[in-house]
Amino acid sequence: MGSALKRLSESIKKPASLYSFKITFPVIEEMVTLDNDRLENDIRDAGHAKFIYTAAECFRTRWDMHLVYPSFAEAAETAIDIARRHSLSKLTTQDGEPDPIPWRVKESWGLIYGKGEQGRIHAHWPATWAYTYCIYACDKCAPLIFDQMIQPEHVPSYGTPIQFKPKTGQMLIFPAWLNHHVEKQECDHDRIKLAGNIDTNFDFDKPWQHDTHMLDKAYVDRKEWTTGLEFP
Numbered sequence: 001m002g003s004a005l006k007r008l009s010e011s012i013k014k015p016a017s018l019y020s021f022k023i024t025f026p027v028i029e030e031m032v033t034l035d036n037d038r039l040e041n042d043i044r045d046a047g048h049a050k051f052i053y054t055a056a057e058c059f060r061t062r063w064d065m066h067l068v069y070p071s072f073a074e075a076a077e078t079a080i081d082i083a084r085r086h087s088l089s090k091l092t093t094q095d096g097e098p099d100p101i102p103w104r105v106k107e108s109w110g111l112i113y114g115k116g117e118q119g120r121i122h123a124h125w126p127a128t129w130a131y132t133y134c135i136y137a138c139d140k141c142a143p144l145i146f147d148q149m150i151q152p153e154h155v156p157s158y159g160t161p162i163q164f165k166p167k168t169g170q171m172l173i174f175p176a177w178l179n180h181h182v183e184k185q186e187c188d189h190d191r192i193k194l195a196g197n198i199d200t201n202f203d204f205d206k207p208w209q210h211d212t213h214m215l216d217k218a219y220v221d222r223k224e225w226t227t228g229l230e231f232p
């Protein structure tokens with residue numbers, strides 16, 4: 001076996017080491033106005049996609065709702081707008097000019113949690129941001145919990161994660177790799193939500209980002225530059 005291939009097979013066999021980092025992440029909560037009646041109707045219209053595997057053990061729709069229903073497209077636009085306003089860093093071009101990050105929603109879906117239903121622990125990696133919007137819930141409905149969250153100043157016992165109580169009109173945006181789950185719904189009525197994933201939508205076909213001729217060009221440029229040099 002070639003040594004590169006051998007190294008590759010060894011690296012596949014070896015599990016990655018895991019480390020803990022002391023780092024904070026934002027969870028953005030905003031109250032927004034969307035057409036909740038329309039969203040609920042569209043979720044019921046789309047129906048339960050029972051053959052789709054998800055962590056949500058409840059009624060959940062297809063994953064491309066923003067491409068099918070304008071109400072979901074509007075929710076996606078609203079989430080992207082919030083993500084834009086809470087950018088974790090600013091990009092610039094090589095000339096130092098602002099280079100806006102292109103965002104897009106890759107998936108979005110509707111969820112209805114009836115009594116006794118819940119969402120198992122999961123994350124939304126490799127998306128950048130995940131969002132969830134509350135179409136209908138009361139203040140006793142099951143909370144959303146980030147399992148790795150430690151906020152001692154906000155909770156009575158150290159290490160207890162904050163519970164995000166759902167509120168009708170609440171949009172939550174969070175880094176998509178954070179583990180979270182939904183507690184069991186104890187209310188008799190439905191807890192209705194939508195969720196989605198926001199990814200970067202860079203155009204890798206732009207010549208300066210990913211041009212297959214780039215290497216040839218660089219070589220020619222370098223050759224011209226090199227031949228311009230005078231050697232003793």
Ligand SMILES: [Fe+2]
Binds near residue numbers: 124130180195
């Ligand atoms: Fe989720």
